[in-house]
């Protein structure tokens with residue numbers, strides 16, 4: 001048996017040992033075990049399926065309570081939520097926004113939608129998140145403050161915001177990052193799309209920065225079919241988020257008056273109904289996903305050449321997607337492992353292509369990305385559905 005066959009077979013065995021027997025294992029499937037049918041049916045029965053209805057208000061209130069923030073504004077998806085949050089943070093055409101290269105493409109796309117350019121920074125193996133120490137070096141050496149605004153020395157453009165991403169549900173070091181960004185006058189918008197239910201130093205993610213963003217896409221920890229939300233503790237920002245995502249319509253009994261360029265980014269009531277039901281299950285979802293991660297950790301503990309990623313002591317993660325990191329010595333066998341597992345109907349997939357390597361972003365400025373490149377080459381996501389753990 002060749003070495004890679006050996007490694008693949010060992011990984012397969014460890015995965016199967018952690019999971020209940022199934023014919024196939026999806027990467028992540030939604031679970032509908034609560035009031036989903038009832039709530040959606042009531043939308044249909046009462047005719048409130050679109051952009052007006054009681055579930056939208058209820059979902060926003062329940063979500064804010066769950067995420068421990070003052071306000072939640074729901075909308076069509078996480079990408080739209082990011083775009084609006086960035087605009088509200090003052091990001092304008094010609095600005096630059098710091099963002100890890102190791103994230104889903106939507107994080108950078110939302111920056112581009114604002115007419116701004118991503119400036120790609122490195123990630124840390126500590127939590128898959130933005131490497132705060134390296135970001136400090138970058139800001140100190142490559143920016144200067146001009147009239148209170150942080151400016152990129154090379155491009156001459158304002159560095160308006162930073163978007164940390166809580167990758168796979170593991171929070172970034174938000175305390176250190178906020179301190180750094182405060183020093184440089186840079187707004188922080190958390191991409192918490194993967195991290196509902198995750199905590200850092202005891203505090204739920206999403207309430208650290210100026211605003212944050214959630215996604216309720218079908219593959220996230222809970223789903224509304226499609227959907228997103230902007231979270232904030234700032235009343236004025238929440239009011240503006242609602243206004244911009246509802247075509248900037250001025251409330252009036254019958255007149256159509258829109259006082260600025262807004263968007264039709266409202267979440268339909270029928271999706272919010274699904275959201276209310278799913279949110280009732282979130283405590284249970286997080287508990288089960290954490291239990292699944294523990295099973296994987298036990299199962300992989302004795303296996304050489306790989307490390308199952310376990311949260312740092314400061315974190316309490318939702319383990320949205322479980323991650324297995326190959327040691328440097330066996331990184332060359334990654335594709336053989338992927339082929340072996342997927343051929344056996346165990347859906348395992350590599351992490352994202354670094355965004356700076358995608359055609360629309362190759363011209364953007366990048367810091368040294370050694371950490372992100374290593375993680376991208378070595379990391380596999382394992383089946384992580386809630387139903388895989390009792």
Ligand SMILES: *Cc1c(COP(=O)(O)O)cnc(C)c1O
Pocket residue numbers: 077078079080103104106107165191193194214215216217227228
């Ligand atoms: C899912 C996701 C998004 C986008 O959310 P959508 O609701 O699919 O638009 C953005 N960033 C990250 C890191 C994500 O995983």
